[in-house]
Amino acid sequence: MNKSKVWLAILSVSILAASCAMAPNAARSSADSAVEGIMSMEAMPAEAPMMEMEEAIVDEGGTVDSAFSTDNAADAERIVIKNADLSIVVTDPADAMEAIGEMAEEMGGFIVYSNLFKTTTSQGLEVPNANITVRVPAEQLESALEEIKGLVEDPEVDIINENVTGEDVTSQVTDLESRLRNLEAAETQLLAIMDNATETEDVISVFRELTSVREEIEVLEGQIKYYRESAALSAISVTLQAKAAVEPISIGGWQPGVEVQRAIQALVNGGQMIVNALIWIVLFAIPILALIFLPIFLIVRAVRKRRVKKAGKQENVKKGKSK
Secondary structure: OOHHHHHHHHHHHHHHHHHHHOOHHHHHHHHHHHHHHHHHHHOOOOOHHHHHHHHHHHHHHHHHHHHOOOOOOOOOOOOEEEEEEEEEEEOOHHHHHHHHHHHHHHOOOEEEEEEEEEEEOOOOOEEEEEEEEEEEEHHHHHHHHHHHHOOOOOHHHHEEEEEEEEEEOHHHHHHHHHHHHHHHHHHHHHHHHHHHOOOHHHHHHHHHHHHHHHHHHHHHHHHHHHHHHHHHEEEEEEEEEEHHHHOOOOEOOEOHHHHHHHHHHHHHHHHHHHHHHHHHHHHHHHHHHHHHHHHHHHHHHHHHHHHHHHHHHHHHHHHHHHO
16 A cells, blocks of 8 residues: 555544534535545555545545534524522421432432531521532423422522523534534544555554544543533532521510621621722722822922022022112
């Protein structure tokens, strides 16, 4: 087998693999150029082994063309990753955590993380708290949130925080799949070249290229799998606080703890107002006043110096005349 033709084929396929790092349209253009380079190589006269390799590449040519046909991102299936965070107050965090885990498994999900621990309140009362993260099918996210919120006694008071986020990763997945198709086409061409290589040096060179392309393919497959699995299963993180830990002390209808909280909040708000005022004075008012009054001050000072100097000269003249 002609060694120069082998290296030309390897170079063409390397360009095809490198094009996968570009944007989809640019990648397709570079890939088509690389394939054309291989096809033009096939037209070169060569011995029988080389002709067999050409037939293999020609057979793969249709696959390469179809592999580079990318779907329009606008028509692609939307891939959205949805997650939720909840912070609620329940009577028994341990029971609530167990109920949330069972609910996730019944829905076809699973528990990612769970932690039950104890804390001591300011009154010296030891109460349990819990954290749990579960994954449920994305289409059942709303139902799961409703079931979790159903664990509280008073939704208006006991649901401290609720946050649902969504991230559209359709374009990222589309781009990754396009790059994956390009790399798979490059791998096919390299395999065809290796099958027809006869020199040990040629085989080693092609093998190196194959190893590099295969590594990139596996990385892209992992990224695509991560995105699709994250979109298929939504994560819900729940913080569970014991009602005894947040319930204020009540004495004959009077809740001193609540008043203390209000006083502290008023103090914080007052301090924020003072600090904000100082910041505006130092960073805004003082520079503006300096720009306005500094020139006036310098002019007045210069005029005064001139007057004093003039008065001094006149005084000296009078003294000279008197002598």
